[in-house]
Amino acid sequence: MFSATTSAFAQESGRQGADRVNIDCSITKFDAAIRYQQSSAEVNALQYQAYNFATLRVDEAVEGIADPSSLAVVLDLDETVIDNTPLLVRDLRNCHRYDHWDTWRHWEREGHPSLISGAKAFLEHANETGIAIRYISDRTDDQLESTLATLNELKLPQVSAENVLLLGPSKPERRDFVSRNHEIVLLLGDTLHDFDMLFEIDSLTQRREVVAENRKQFGEKWIIFPNAAYGDWNESELDGWDAEPMFEDYETRRGVPAGIEHPCGRALTLVPTK
Numbered sequence: 001m002f003s004a005t006t007s008a009f010a011q012e013s014g015r016q017g018a019d020r021v022n023i024d025c026s027i028t029k030f031d032a033a034i035r036y037q038q039s040s041a042e043v044n045a046l047q048y049q050a051y052n053f054a055t056l057r058v059d060e061a062v063e064g065i066a067d068p069s070s071l072a073v074v075l076d077l078d079e080t081v082i083d084n085t086p087l088l089v090r091d092l093r094n095c096h097r098y099d100h101w102d103t104w105r106h107w108e109r110e111g112h113p114s115l116i117s118g119a120k121a122f123l124e125h126a127n128e129t130g131i132a133i134r135y136i137s138d139r140t141d142d143q144l145e146s147t148l149a150t151l152n153e154l155k156l157p158q159v160s161a162e163n164v165l166l167l168g169p170s171k172p173e174r175r176d177f178v179s180r181n182h183e184i185v186l187l188l189g190d191t192l193h194d195f196d197m198l199f200e201i202d203s204l205t206q207r208r209e210v211v212a213e214n215r216k217q218f219g220e221k222w223i224i225f226p227n228a229a230y231g232d233w234n235e236s237e238l239d240g241w242d243a244e245p246m247f248e249d250y251e252t253r254r255g256v257p258a259g260i261e262h263p264c265g266r267a268l269t270l271v272p273t274k
């Protein structure tokens with residue numbers, strides 16, 4: 001989370017006209033990321049892919065188990081089960097940094113998020129197997145009532161004050177709490193701290209190294225969802241190619257120069273350019 005600061009939107013109230021040019025609208029740098037998260041069919045496909053893997057893993061886990069309720073699947077909520085992008089778009093349009101987190105609580109109380117693609121079918125299937133479902137989210141515990149109302153409005157299974165574990169205790173502590181009575185066989189989330197405290201390190205480089213060291217867990221016990229809109233990486237330095245830019249007509253890439261045989265065996269000629 002980021003420390004709350006005086007918001008651009010709040011600063012704007014009381015200002016008019018020319019003062020608007022002084023508003024910090026740095027949130028617009030996430031415009032493409034939010035479009036990708038909210039609108040792209042590719043994100044839909046990744047979400048379905050994640051839930052397809054999760055379904056396979058649940059089925060494997062419960063096969064031959066006398067008491068599936070002794071097992072648990074643990075899911076994060078935001079950007080794993082529910083889609084909060086309408087809030088992000090609203091804040092983007094108001095030049096407000098949603099990653100200052102000062103607009104989320106209102107959304108949690110009064111917003112109507114939609115479901116992440118594949119979430120409902122997965123959760124209903126998991127529920128039918130008899131496995132325990134636990135929702136662990138860093139929404140704060142004083143928002144439990146509204147969070148339960150949202151999840152019930154979406155008609156999700158096993159939603160109760162006992163099964164939806166909010167902040168307060170850290171996520172590792174809440175996972176330990178679930179483990180007292182269940183074997184956690186699967187964790188689903190959009191950030192690495194949804195899986196293990198191994199990832200609770202500041203350095204993104206080190207975090208990427210820990211991901212590589214634990215690569216076999218992804219798609220097995222850990223199912224990760226795409227979230228391009230926010231995360232600890234969003235102020236990271238970018239690493240670019242330092243060669244001088246060279247500009248060429250895109251159309252020249254469409255063909256193979258005459259006299260060169262394409263690997264597929266067909267003799268090709270250069271496609272004329274504009």
Ligand SMILES: [Mg+2]
Nearest residue numbers: 076078079190
């Ligand atoms: Mg999340």
